[in-house]
Amino acid sequence: MIHLENVSKVYPNGTQAVKDLSLDIADGEFVFIVGPSGAGKSTLLKLLIREEQADSGTVLVNGHNLVTMPRRRVPYLRRTMGIVFQDFRLIDKMTVYDNVAFAMRVIGYSEKTIQRRVPMALRMVGLADKGKRKPHELSGGEQQRVSLARAIINKPSLLIADEPTGNIDPERSLEVMKMLCGICQKGTTVIVVTHEHELVKQFGGRVIGIEGGQITSDTTEPLRYPITKKAASFTEPKEGLV
Amino acid sequence: MKLSGIPYLLKEGFRNIWANRMMSLASVVVLLSCLLITGTAALVSVNVQALIAGIGDDNEITVYLRPDCNDTDSLALGAKLSAIPNIETCRFRSRKEVLASYQKTLGDNIYAAMEGEGNPFGNEYKIRLQDLSQYETTVTQIKTLEGVDKVSDRSDIAEKLTRLDQFVTTAGLWVVLILGVVTLFIIANTIKMTMYARRFEISIMKSVGATNAFVRIPFMVEAMVIGLLAGLLSSVVLIILYEPIRQAASNVIGMIRTATLPLYEVWLPVLLSLSGIGLLIGLLGGAVSVTRYLNKEGGAILGT
Numbered sequence: 001m002i003h004l005e006n007v008s009k010v011y012p013n014g015t016q017a018v019k020d021l022s023l024d025i026a027d028g029e030f031v032f033i034v035g036p037s038g039a040g041k042s043t044l045l046k047l048l049i050r051e052e053q054a055d056s057g058t059v060l061v062n063g064h065n066l067v068t069m070p071r072r073r074v075p076y077l078r079r080t081m082g083i084v085f086q087d088f089r090l091i092d093k094m095t096v097y098d099n100v101a102f103a104m105r106v107i108g109y110s111e112k113t114i115q116r117r118v119p120m121a122l123r124m125v126g127l128a129d130k131g132k133r134k135p136h137e138l139s140g141g142e143q144q145r146v147s148l149a150r151a152i153i154n155k156p157s158l159l160i161a162d163e164p165t166g167n168i169d170p171e172r173s174l175e176v177m178k179m180l181c182g183i184c185q186k187g188t189t190v191i192v193v194t195h196e197h198e199l200v201k202q203f204g205g206r207v208i209g210i211e212g213g214q215i216t217s218d219t220t221e222p223l224r225y226p227i228t229k230k231a232a233s234f235t236e237p238k239e240g241l242v
Numbered sequence: 243m244k245l246s247g248i249p250y251l252l253k254e255g256f257r258n259i260w261a262n263r264m265m266s267l268a269s270v271v272v273l274l275s276c277l278l279i280t281g282t283a284a285l286v287s288v289n290v291q292a293l294i295a296g297i298g299d300d301n302e303i304t305v306y307l308r309p310d311c312n313d314t315d316s317l318a319l320g321a322k323l324s325a326i327p328n329i330e331t332c333r334f335r336s337r338k339e340v341l342a343s344y345q346k347t348l349g350d351n352i353y354a355a356m357e358g359e360g361n362p363f364g365n366e367y368k369i370r371l372q373d374l375s376q377y378e379t380t381v382t383q384i385k386t387l388e389g390v391d392k393v394s395d396r397s398d399i400a401e402k403l404t405r406l407d408q409f410v411t412t413a414g415l416w417v418v419l420i421l422g423v424v425t426l427f428i429i430a431n432t433i434k435m436t437m438y439a440r441r442f443e444i445s446i447m448k449s450v451g452a453t454n455a456f457v458r459i460p461f462m463v464e465a466m467v468i469g470l471l472a473g474l475l476s477s478v479v480l481i482i483l484y485e486p487i488r489q490a491a492s493n494v495i496g497m498i499r500t501a502t503l504p505l506y507e508v509w510l511p512v513l514l515s516l517s518g519i520g521l522l523i524g525l526l527g528g529a530v531s532v533t534r535y536l537n538k539e540g541g542a543i544l545g546t
Contacts, residue, residue, distance in 0.1 A: 042544055045544055046543075046544055049449070049543060049544070051542065051543050051544060069512055072453075075448075075451040075452060075453045075454075076451060077451070078448070078449060078450065078451035079450065079451030080451075081449075082450075083449045083450075083543065083544075085544070089442045089445065089446055091442060091443055091446075103444070103446065103450040104453040105250045105455070106251075106446075106447045106450060106456060106457075107451055108248075108451060108456070120539065150446070150450075154450055154451075164543055194370075
């Protein structure tokens with residue numbers, strides 16, 4: 001899925017964000033990336049989605065070589081990914097349904113397909129009855145679940161969550177994390193960048209520590225997926241999304 | 243690019259205009275002013291050219307006789323004029339007829355006061371030349387005749403009109419150029435503001451793999467609609483005002499009525515060209531702004 005070899009990135013202001021970093025992530029893995037601010041976590045994600053380009057080394061994602069990939073091919077790489085943002089990035093004037101549908105509309109899906117898949121995605125994140133609501137009418141946790149539904153709507157093989165629990169309370173954080181685990185168990189590779197060590201300890205899985213642009217630790221524990229009533233309802237519909 | 247998404251993006255373009263209506267309105271007004279000036283300059287120019295052509299066709303020269311040249315002397319002069327080889331026709335107009343032609347302009351009271359001894363005009367002859375290239379020689383010959391005050395023709399008017407046309411064209415071009423740059427800036431700024439206001443949407447579009455071409459569509463639609471709207475409005479204003487202005491000008495100079503272009507000949511070119519220019523400016527302003535935004539801040543997805 002992901003293969004990084006001796007990757008370095010220096011920003012124009014001279015900051016060395018990533019330094020000779022090598023990393024392999026297999027298909028279907030659940031990976032936490034942890035580290036203090038300025039450690040290079042965000043740059044690593046940016047390299048994976050080709051928002052930034054490595055100065056040297058190899059970056060392979062979903063079989064694409066991102067170092068040599070021409071710019072015009074980048075959108076097609078991103079169609080194999082889903083991204084969950086810390087600040088949710090929901091469009092206030094749109095309903096929950098339209099926020100999720102938006103991700104399909106802008107890459108040209110037909111309304112028929114959209115009408116079939118969006119309710120499924122909302123059902124998966126437990127918001128089937130809130131499609132007509134506006135984002136500001138929802139709690140932080142619910143908003144992040146909408147963001148999650150939008151991230152999985154295009155059936156990505158890689159899901160990147162950048163501090164997905166940064167703006168929600170601990171209980172809701174747990175809920176969102178369980179959903180991410182559920183998505184991973186359906187075969188999607190999930191990378192979660194977080195500051196929240198407690199949450200990481202609770203879930204286990206592979207934990208990669210980054211500091212100074214380099215990997216300082218890489219440990220793997222079995223992924224603990226505490227099944228709750230809500231998480232149990234997070235089952236795949238007849239035609240799965242992930 | 244899947245075509246099924248196009249209707250949605252077009253709709254988004256129109257939605258942008260409404261969501262950003264004050265800035266859109268400002269852009270339309272500025273572009274409208276620019277196009278009105280452009281259209282006016284173009285219409286004045288084509289009409290002046292038509293006038294010049296009309297004057298060329300009508301090569302009648304007026305030979306003014308001195309006021310003290312009485313009717314007998316005038317008739318004798320007429321015979322001498324007819325004897326000049328290059329003069330094709332020679333028509334006499336008495337000073338009374340000349341004054342009568344101004345009756346309407348002068349009003350009845352002034353006209354009455356000028357009649358008889360008070361008539362400031364002299365007799366005159368209207369002549370046509372056989373060969374216009376011999377104009378200077380023929381006029382010199384006419385001027386040597388006793389009783390001739392001056393010779394007037396429309397070549398000086400034609401020259402003045404040509405100069406006016408050159409001035410209108412040059413000044414018009416500069417005005418259009420300057421206003422064009424201002425308008426491009428305004429449209430580009432409107433689109434930039436729209437893009438900034440919708441930066442989240444753009445980052446989401448980019449994160450799910452929308453191509454730059456797809457991201458561009460709503461913003462380009464917005465810019466083009468602003469341009470087209472300004473083009474249509476300016477042409478409608480010009481079409482409405484054209485005939486009244488032409489009529490007013492005809493009241494001052496009579497030949498404007500016959501020599502200038504009637505509305506049915508100009509309305510379609512005005513409509514098509516101004517709408518086209520408006521659309522083009524919108525397209526250009528939008529393209530500059532969208533491309534610059536997407537190449538810079540618009541490329542960011544995760545932010546700093």
